[in-house]
Every structure is written in structure tokens, then in C-alpha cells.
């Protein structure tokens with residue numbers, strides 16, 4: 225069954241169209257990464273799915289309902305972001321108790337064990353936590369809620385590397401125990417790719433790609449060789465990205481299934497894999513050349 229379905233989802237904010245006819249569906253009990261450059265529309269999309277914002281056009285169904293103003297969706301969905309505002313006067317321990325009263329599948333034992341593991345004290349106040357600690361606490365709430373739709377919007381902002389690793393590991397372990405639909409937005413695809421079953425890449429409000437993770441990893445290859453050779457070889461092929469390296473060498477990223485390895489070898493062209501993360505970066509370059517051009 226599909227947990228989330230979007231058809232032609234469009235969002236207008238002031239003069240801007242920040243989501244443009246985005247369509248996709250996510251089966252229940254899957255972990256999907258939502259990636260894209262700054263301003264691509266990730267937060268906008270996630271807030272609409274969480275029922276916090278209303279779509280301007282198109283259809284959105286979360287657990288079979290339009291999420292906006294739906295009590296059913298809001299009790300079965302949690303949206304975790306670094307914009308979360310929790311009451312100043314309540315201790316962390318009381319905040320966990322209150323979260324447990326709201327979310328039907330809340331696991332208090334998990335919450336308390338994570339709080340202890342990450343070095344919180346129950347009587348600390350939320351507003352006195354550092355940014356990384358606050359986001360760690362938010363992430364604990366997100367995990368422990370065990371909501372059927374769990375949305376993490378850049379959850380690791382400010383966390384140090386060890387905490388990020390622990391968080392992703394905890395997420396995977398708990399997901400394996402209690403499968404649910406998890407959306408995770410991140411600027412660091414390389415950090416989360418082992419967790420993800422699919423990737424949704426947004427680019428300036430449009431869906432640029434939505435593929436199973438394994439396909440994203442194998443979608444493109446890089447060709448390095450003499451400029452003329454590479455240009456001739458890649459004619460009529462799907463080129464995602466090109467870059468000059470040195471005087472007469474070019475690096476070109478093309479669709480992997482269009483490469484004949486034998487032919488490339490004969491032409492002296494070296495074929496190398498392209499990581500999922502690099503592939504997404506190549507797909508969403510602004511088309512204004514490279515940063516080096518600024519210094520010329």
C-alpha cells in the first residue's frame with residue numbers, strides 16, 4: 225500500500241512557485257531520502273506532507289488523507305526539524321512524558337535509554353541545550369514516537385560526527401524492529417545512502433529524480449580522456465556533466481548503460497564509477513560554470 229501519494233503537487237509562496245507539479249508515491253515502510261541544493265524545496269515538501277502547510281494545487285495523500293488539518297494524519301505523523309519549538313519551562317524528562325501522551329506508538333523505554341546514552345539529564349531545560357544537543361533531543365523524540373510517517377528534516381544539523389553516526393545507526397536499528405515510512409532530508413547523501421531505499425532529488429522546486437537507491441548508485445559513470453576523443457565518443461549519448469581537466473583532458477559523466485567498455489578502452493578513455501552523491505550534485509548544478517571561474 226502507498227503511504228504517500230503526490231500528484232502534480234504545486235506550492236506558491238508570495239511571488240515564487242516553490243514546488244512545481246511534483247508527482248511521486250512512497251510505499252509504506254520504506255526509508256526515502258529527500259535531497260537537493262539549498263532552496264530546492266525540501267522543507268516545503270516535507271511541511272506539506274506533515275500537514276503543516278497547504279498545497280496550492282495538485283493532490284497530496286498521506287495515509288489516504290489530505291494531510292492539511294487532518295487529525296488522523298497529525299497523530300500518525302511526526303515532523304522533526306531544527307525549527308522545533310518546545311516549551312521553555314518543561315524539563316527534558318517532562319517533555320518526553322508529554323510526547324508519550326500524544327503519540328500512540330511512543331516507546332518510553334527507548335526514549336529514556338537514548339536520552340541517557342546521549343548524556344542528557346532529565347531535569348535539563350530544552351532552551352539551555354546547545355544547537356547540536358537540541359537536535360539530538362529532537363531526533364530522540366522522532367525515533368521514540370515510532371509514528372507510521374516519520375519525517376526528519378535535516379535532523380543532524382549541529383551534531384558532531386560521532387552523534388550523527390550514532391543517530392543513523394539508531395534509526396536503522398529501530399526501523400528494522402518497527403518498520404515505518406521514514407523521510408529524511410539531508411545535504412549529505414553520502415552519509416545516509418546506506419540507510420535509504422530510494423532517493424527523491426528536488427531541483428528548484430521540480431522533481432529531478434526519484435529512483436531506488438541501488439539504481440542511483442549505478443545510473444552514471446565518469447569518462448576521462450583526451451578532449452576530442454571524449455566529445456566524439458559521447459555524441460548522441462546522455463551527458464549529465466562535463467569538466468575540463470588540464471589542457472587537453474575532459475571528464476564527462478554519462479548514463480552508465482550507454483557505455484561500451486571495450487570501445488572506451490580502445491579510445492584510451494578511462495571509465496570510473498560515479499557515487500550517488502556526486503551524481504545528484506552533477507544533476508543539480510546551476511549551469512554557471514565552476515567556482516574556479518569566479519577567480520579568473
Ligand SMILES: Nc1ncnc2c1ncn2[C@@H]1O[C@H](COP(=O)(O)OP(=O)(O)OP(=O)(O)O)[C@@H](O)[C@H]1O
Pocket residue numbers: 237238240242260261262263264265266267268269
Ligand atoms: N515562508 C516562505 N515564504 C516565501 N518563500 C519561502 C518561504 N519558505 C521558503 N520559501 C522559499 O521556498 C523555496 C524553497 O525553500 P525550502 O526551505 O523548501 O528549500 P530547502 O530545499 O529546504 O532548502 P535548504 O536546503 O536551504 O534548507 C526557497 O526559494 C525559499 O526562499
